[in-house]
Amino acid sequence: MYQNTTDALGYIVARNGYAASDFFYIPTTQIDFFADLMQIFFEAGVFKGIAVLKFLAAVEHIVPPRTKVKLIPRRNLSDFSYFYHRDLIMLHPLKQSYLRDASFKQRYCTSVIRTFREMLLTVP
Structure with missing residues (x-):
């Protein structure tokens, strides 16, 4: 996941996937982590599609067909x-x-x- 990445900015801007941010389910066990992470991304001006992708990279999840x-x-x-x-x-x-x-x-x-x-x- 973090190959050839030397800092957080490099990871955030890396083209390492796609996430549709319009619709997704967040389990209750992850809601606090999600809220904190999204607050950080919001304050940094990170586009929501990228923010959701980075959240998914940090948690176990299922991608539907x-x-x-x-x-x-x-x-x-x-x-x-x-x-x-x-x-x-x-x-x-x-x-x-x-x-x-x-x-x-x-x-x-x-x-x-x-x-x-x-x-x-x-x-x-």
Whole structure:
């Protein structure tokens, strides 16, 4: 992890991975460490994606398969229903302002909301 790194700044700016900082779960046992570390990064002006990556490098964690996480390119946000499927763990957040368009709202309800309803109310 720290190969060829001589100082903290070198480690922080090293291109050693990627982390989506929009959505992640922090176990209660790690919350104090996370809060302290994020405060340090915030005060130093470190971009949140880098800060999250460095946190993950310091703790044991599980990375879900790429097929279960979808980050939709900004240019394709209106096509979110194409990317969405019921086995996803995470779908990149959609802004509520997109729901002003009636056709977008209908596709959102028939794909995302319907699937949530089925998953929550279906008893195995």
